[in-house]
Amino acid sequence: MEWVNAVVQGTLLGGLYALFAAGLSLIFGVMRLVNIAHGDLIVLAAYLGLSATTLLGLHPLAALLVVVPAMAIMGYVLQRAILNQTLGKDILPPLLVTFGLSVIIQNTLLEAYSADPQKMNAGALETASFSAGGLSLGVLPVMTFVIAVGVIAGLQWTFYRTALGRAFRATSDNQEIAQLMGLNRRHIFGLAMALALAVTAIAGIMLGIRTSFDPSIGGGRLIFGFEAVIIGGLGNLWGTLVGGVILGVAQTIGAKIDPGWQLLAGHLVFLIILAVRPNGLFPRIGE
Amino acid sequence: MPDPILRISGLDAFYGDFQALYDVALEAGEGEVLAIIGANGAGKTTLMRSISGLTQNKAAMVRYRGENIGALRADEVAAKGIALVPEGRQLFPSLSVEENLIIGGQVGRKGPWSLNAVYKLFPILQERRHQQSTSLSGGQQQMVAIGRALMANPDLILFDEISLGLAPIIIKDIYAALPGIINEGMSALIVEQDITKALSVSSRFYCLQEGRVSLEGASATVAREDISRAYFGVA
Numbered sequence: 001m002e003w004v005n006a007v008v009q010g011t012l013l014g015g016l017y018a019l020f021a022a023g024l025s026l027i028f029g030v031m032r033l034v035n036i037a038h039g040d041l042i043v044l045a046a047y048l049g050l051s052a053t054t055l056l057g058l059h060p061l062a063a064l065l066v067v068v069p070a071m072a073i074m075g076y077v078l079q080r081a082i083l084n085q086t087l088g089k090d091i092l093p094p095l096l097v098t099f100g101l102s103v104i105i106q107n108t109l110l111e112a113y114s115a116d117p118q119k120m121n122a123g124a125l126e127t128a129s130f131s132a133g134g135l136s137l138g139v140l141p142v143m144t145f146v147i148a149v150g151v152i153a154g155l156q157w158t159f160y161r162t163a164l165g166r167a168f169r170a171t172s173d174n175q176e177i178a179q180l181m182g183l184n185r186r187h188i189f190g191l192a193m194a195l196a197l198a199v200t201a202i203a204g205i206m207l208g209i210r211t212s213f214d215p216s217i218g219g220g221r222l223i224f225g226f227e228a229v230i231i232g233g234l235g236n237l238w239g240t241l242v243g244g245v246i247l248g249v250a251q252t253i254g255a256k257i258d259p260g261w262q263l264l265a266g267h268l269v270f271l272i273i274l275a276v277r278p279n280g281l282f283p284r285i286g287e
Numbered sequence: 288m289p290d291p292i293l294r295i296s297g298l299d300a301f302y303g304d305f306q307a308l309y310d311v312a313l314e315a316g317e318g319e320v321l322a323i324i325g326a327n328g329a330g331k332t333t334l335m336r337s338i339s340g341l342t343q344n345k346a347a348m349v350r351y352r353g354e355n356i357g358a359l360r361a362d363e364v365a366a367k368g369i370a371l372v373p374e375g376r377q378l379f380p381s382l383s384v385e386e387n388l389i390i391g392g393q394v395g396r397k398g399p400w401s402l403n404a405v406y407k408l409f410p411i412l413q414e415r416r417h418q419q420s421t422s423l424s425g426g427q428q429q430m431v432a433i434g435r436a437l438m439a440n441p442d443l444i445l446f447d448e449i450s451l452g453l454a455p456i457i458i459k460d461i462y463a464a465l466p467g468i469i470n471e472g473m474s475a476l477i478v479e480q481d482i483t484k485a486l487s488v489s490s491r492f493y494c495l496q497e498g499r500v501s502l503e504g505a506s507a508t509v510a511r512e513d514i515s516r517a518y519f520g521v522a
């Protein structure tokens with residue numbers, strides 16, 4: 001039963017990792033951009049949520065209504081003003097610029113909020129639990145998982161059922177020809193980053209309710225997101241969810257064997273999958 | 288000649304430091320069909336890129352309906368009513384056949400072309416509409432590429448080697464469909480390696496040689512020797 005519990009808790013944790021990963025996957029899929037600052041943007045969203053709860057007196061979940069649009073707008077502006085300038089044949093400039101952005105975000109957060117760990121107060125939600133099949137499940141982890149599934153389903157729907165998604169896929173396929181169709185790729189990329197950071201906002205808030213955070217933890221979240229994307233296969237959103245779950249389960253099982261092994265077990269599973277299936281478990285067909 | 292819809296003058300085009308077009312001048316009247324011929328590497332595709340905005344040049348080098356468009360981006364040019372059927376078809380592999388067509392209409396210009404009109408022109412595409420565009424034969428892919436350009440309801444349509452890599456019978460079919468495509472007032476530039484084909488569908492032609500216009504004239508009356516000379520540069 002303890003092992004079953006570990007697997008279930010790990011699966012729920014995987015929902016959070018899928019949220020970390022979805023935005024990363026989306027922008028890589030649309031514009032082949034690896035955003036080194038992604039983890040720091042998650043942390044930034046958590047701090048924006050914290051400010052919204054303390055300044056406006058909102059519940060953290062209600063803070064989503066403020067933070068999601070704020071991050072989306074920031075994403076669009078960031079893409080149009082800075083990141084579009086770095087995109088081209090050479091993959092180094094976007095890496096360097098997003099690395100620089102990562103440093104800037106960390107230092108700004110340090111100035112604004114200090115290095116002390118903080119947490120959002122979600123009241124009773126934090127400790128609420130229910131029992132199912134002999135297991136005790138936290139309401140918050142279950143909620144996070146459900147949100148993750150909803151976000152992935154929403155992104156999937158956007159990608160394959162809407163004009164915006166069609167524009168994303170066309171631009172990803174062939175930027176020049178997409179431009180011929182009247183799509184301005186700079187605008188399309190801006191919209192993709194806006195959507196990615198909207199998802200990042202959700203990830204940051206769920207993170208900030210679940211655990212305490214400080215300005216330095218972005219790098220770790222980036223790694224988890226990155227690992228989930230690679231395990232699942234680049235460009236496959238449902239694969240990203242599976243990747244998050246595998247990572248989460250590996251970590252909780254590792255922690256069960258020895259508390260010090262949590263992160264190590266996750267990284268090991270990632271490396272093993274990478275060695276056996278370099279394109280991940282569910283690579284997008286044709287790539 | 289009627290008022291020109293397109294007037295190119297003094298067009299120099301570059302890939303980095305490499306100059307691909309030198310002082311090209313060309314005029315197309317409203318409703319006119321022009322053939323652009325020339326050997327491999329003569330600069331035909333570069334000319335298409337320069338008109339459609341994929342290669343950006345000085346604004347005044349390309350005038351469309353009295354407006355300088357030489358420096359506009361491709362999406363801006365598309366919105367003005369110029370569509371390109373690119374060399375090698377270049378369909379979107381992640382999009383189904385139907386989505387490839389729909390995205391062609393993304394610019395939102397009004398006109399006779401719609402999904403139904405394209406399916407009427409190429410019925411096979413309706414049968415295949417949910418398939419991945421890459422699963423089609425070369426000829427069917429070319430139909431999608433043409434349909435995609437038509438969906439924009441352009442006033443000027445550019446065809447870059449639509450018969451490239453296709454079986455002769457398919458080429459015949461596609462050329463048979465052309466008059467139905469270039470109807471009522473639509474103007475067209477047709478780039479083609481097959482000189483006879485190109486001359487038969489056009490009223491006038493331009494021959495490019497190493498980036499320069501080496502000959503222009505009326506398609507019906509041009510002498511074959513003149514074309515050979517302009518094409519290959521042999522005296």
Ligand SMILES: Nc1ncnc2c1ncn2[C@@H]1O[C@H](COP(=O)(O)OP(=O)(O)OP(=O)(O)O)[C@@H](O)[C@H]1O
Binds near residue numbers: 329333
């Ligand atoms: N992307 C590029 N970078 C550098 N040079 C290029 C590029 N594309 C074409 N060129 C050069 O520009 C010149 C004109 O090429 P272009 O593709 O316009 O010729 P074309 O007449 O369309 O030939 P083809 O019949 O082979 O399609 C050629 O010398 C070619 O090598």
Ligand SMILES: [Mg+2]
Binds near residue numbers: 331374448
């Ligand atoms: Mg060419």
